[in-house]
Amino acid sequence: MKKRRVKLEDIARKLNISIATVSRALDESPRVKPSTREKVFRMAKAMGYMPNQIAKSLSSGKTNLIGVIIPRYDESFFIEVCRGIDHYVSKHNYKILISSSRTSFESEQENLSFFEKGLVDGIILCPSHETETFSHIRSIINKGIPTVLFDNIKEEVSGADHVLIDDNKASFSAVEYFIKKGKKKIVFIGGIKDKKVFQDRYSGYLEAMKKYNIPIDEDLILHCNSLDREEEDLEISKYFKNLKKRPDAVFTVTDNYGMMSMKILTKLNYNIPKDVEVIGFGDLGVGKVFVPSLTCVAQPSFEMGQKSAELLIDQLKDESDEKHKKRVITLETKIVFRESTGD
Amino acid sequence: MKKRRVKLEDIARKLNISIATVSRALDESPRVKPSTREKVFRMAKAMGYMPNQIAKSLSSGKTNLIGVIIPRYDESFFIEVCRGIDHYVSKHNYKILISSSRTSFESEQENLSFFEKGLVDGIILCPSHETETFSHIRSIINKGIPTVLFDNIKEEVSGADHVLIDDNKASFSAVEYFIKKGKKKIVFIGGIKDKKVFQDRYSGYLEAMKKYNIPIDEDLILHCNSLDREEEDLEISKYFKNLKKRPDAVFTVTDNYGMMSMKILTKLNYNIPKDVEVIGFGDLGVGKVFVPSLTCVAQPSFEMGQKSAELLIDQLKDESDEKHKKRVITLETKIVFRESTGD
DNA sequence: TACAATAATACAAACGTTTGTATTTTGTAA
DNA sequence: TTACAAAATACAAACGTTTGTATTATTGTA
Incomplete structure (x- = not known):
């Protein structure tokens, strides 16, 4: 044929x-x-x-393809970001090539090398939480490939644009909301410690507590170490079962943790939101249908994608060589109030 | 730079x-x-x-890229399929280029044309529900581009491999399960009628009812027409509120419909699963954390992706020109029992 | 009717590889 | 040494476009 x-x-x-x-x-x-x-x-x-697009590309030096590297496919946050990117770049006649680093540093490097082979005109990347050194990214940038980083950025990379949210501030405001409502025993459920975003969300909690002179109670703090949903479930469930004190609020660094928490708290005969209020982090659609629906810090994921795309297209258009040095965009988060805080 | x-x-x-x-x-x-x-x-x-990958491709006639077209990004089913595809093809040194047709026929055609420009070595496609004619797909195949179709296939396209699940049978078995448990008033919540998979799930319901001589009660049947979550929510909620009869079971064609139903039924003071049992369709992770957790027909989405990829790689390897005519693979579904059916 | 000016088209190099064939170099045996 | 096979390398065409420059055809004007 x-x-x-x-x-x-x-x-x-x-x-x-x-x-x-x-x-x-x-x-x-x-x-x-x-x-x-x-x-x-x-x-x-x-x-x-x-x-023949390939021949065209060879001749013109443009592929009209943009490489996107995300840590994983099965997290709606990243999918939303990709949608945002796609939405923006398709208006400029670009397509996106999505790769997953499977949260591995090695795979992230491989993907980057793959893109470096000239298949893409630019790269949008969310560093995996394993990533501690950034020379592979710098190397790409030094070759003159336009690059934008978003989320989970542990270290600024000169020459690349950055798009982030202020995790610290977002977390702070959620905890502050609890405190202003008179909550004292505020549980914090965090995530693995080598993810920048989780570190920041933790420090936001600590800062809010400090500002209002509420002593930190280590018993009320859990850092989930699991990567897998089943394990998380177990970890959180075990934590609440063994908890001697009765918390009056729970702040979790993801929506999933929030829902897990509500699930187990309900089983332990807490009434939500009367006995304990819960705020999650993310807002990717699931918390909305949960019963009770989950109040959370809403991440502007789609917008994050759009903004990243915008910065990249900017670089792409801008033949005039590193005129813009490096831009760091911080997007605003907001709290979406639902039943788990009595709204 | x-x-x-x-x-x-x-x-x-x-x-x-x-x-x-x-x-x-x-x-x-x-x-x-x-x-x-x-x-x-x-x-x-x-x-x-x-x-330079582009030069290599031009010279060798291979891009090592596989084009994937899905109706939408924001449905975990498709993302899972993509993961499955990626998992398989990456072992064979291929990468995937994912495009969304945004459930529009026109956009599906555009995406296909884009791929036809020689950027990809093969194509894996899930037809949008708008798609009624298949000449655009045939045209691709006639050009000798290896193609695999999966899910929502209204019409067999000769020359392409197909990967499906038997929606009719899956649906039948779910309803049969209810009937064997003695349920009589089984609500069916369907989806938009021009989606093949929804038609099949409906016919499965009808056939099960017929087989066990349970008369069809139109009042117990709702076909959701909404494309948007908010609207669906409203539609289902309105339906149950206006429902005069008290159903003893609910079968829905998606997990979301299942959860919506449980949510509103709980509000209407039904006890799940005592008064009414619920089975959804999909099993994409959310139903598991819902309270009560949702029993559902589990679609082998990841596997579907893997299988599609396998067939495509097969075609790609097989230079010997249409030796295999066309293969239709039907994957098995199974019911995952959880709290909403008292398990 | 011829000549310039301009419109229309053709030629050929370039993009960075791969790969079949030709050529040069090397090593070995007489 | 010389001759010859084998090993190593060089040459050049090909992949399908784009695009600057050269060439040819057409028009209008004197």
Whole structure:
């Protein structure tokens, strides 16, 4: 079945004209006269011509592809970011090539090398939490490949744009909300410690407690170490079962932790929100349908993608060589109030 | 900053050898002697050489890219399928290029045309529910581009492999389960009628009812027409509120509908599973954490991706031209029992 | 009717590889 | 040494476009 593709040469031969004229005709260049253009279009259509993108790219040096590297597919946050990116770049005639680093540093490097082979015009990357050194990213940038980083950035990389949210501040405001409502025994459920975003959300908690002079009670703090949902479930469930004190509020660094917590708290005969209020982090659609629905810090994930894309397209357009040094964009979060805080 | 890439020619010149030798050396061809190979490798490394994938593709006629078209990003089913595809093809040195048709026929065509420009070696596609004619897909296949279709296939396309689940049977077995438990008033919550999978799930319901001689009660049937979560929520909620009869079981064609139903039923003072049992369809992780957790027909989404990928890679390897005509693979579903059916 | 000016088209190099064939170099045996 | 096979390397075409420059065809004007 392997049919040979129709190429410019085939059209040219049939019409007894040159390849260049065919190429220009299809491009609607004013250099070919209308009647030939017509002929060419008709013949191209009749023969089922489809331009060869690869040849075009080689010739033009542009692929119109943007490489996106996310730590994992199965986290809606990243999918939303990708949607945001896609939404923006498709308006500029770009497509995205999504790769997952499977939260592994090695795989992140591999993906980057793959992109470096000239397949993409630019790269948008969320560093995996394993990533501690950034020379692989710097190397890409030094080669002149436009790059934007988003989320979980432990270290600023010069030459790349950054898009983040202020996790610390977001977390602070959630805890502050509890405190202002008179809550004292505020549980903090954190995540693995080598993720920058989780560190920041933790420090936000600590700072809020400190500001209002509430002593930190280590018993009320749990850092989940699991990567797997089942394990998380168990870890949180065990924690609450063994907890001697009765908390009056729970702040968790993800929506999932929040829902897990509500689930186990309900089983332990807490009434939500009367006995204990819960705030999660993320807002990716699930917390909304949960019963009770989960109040949470809403991350502007789609917007994050859009903004990253915008910065990248900017770099792409801007042939004028590193005119812009590096931009760091911090997006605003907000709290979405639902039943778990009595709203 | 736009640095010129190092190319084979640069290495060749430095070492005073020919481009061909450099190329073969890097390929570890036995045609170059070890000592030159060494030199080339060292020089390539020193100069920071990265092969140009585009040039390679043009020369070899292979891009090692596989195009995937899904109706939407924000449905975990499709993301899981993509994960499955990625998992399989990455073992064969392929990467995937994911596009969303945004459930629009037109956009599906556009995406297909894009891939047709020679960027991908093969295509895996889930037709949008808007898609009624399949000539665009046939056209692709006629050009000799290996193609696999999965899910929501209204019409068999000759020359393409198909991967499906037996929605009818899956649905039948869920309803049968209710019937065997003595349920009589079984609500069916369906989806938009132009989606093949929803039609099949509906017919499965009808067939089960028929087989056990339970008369169909139109009042117990709702076909959701909404595309948007908020609207669905409203539609289902309104339906149950207005329902005069008290159902003893609810079967829904998606997990979301299942959870919506449980949510509103609980509000209407039904006890789940005592008064009414619920089974959803999908099993994509959310139903598990819901309270009560949702029993559902589990779709083997990851596996579906893997299988589709396997078939495609098969076609890709198989240069021997349409030896295999067309394969239709039907994957098994199973019911995962949880709290909403008292398990 | 011829000549310039301009319109239309053709030619050919370039993009960075791969790969078949030709050529040079090396090693070995007479 | 010389001759010859084998090993190593060089040459050049090909992949399908784009695009600057050269060439040819057409028009208008004197």
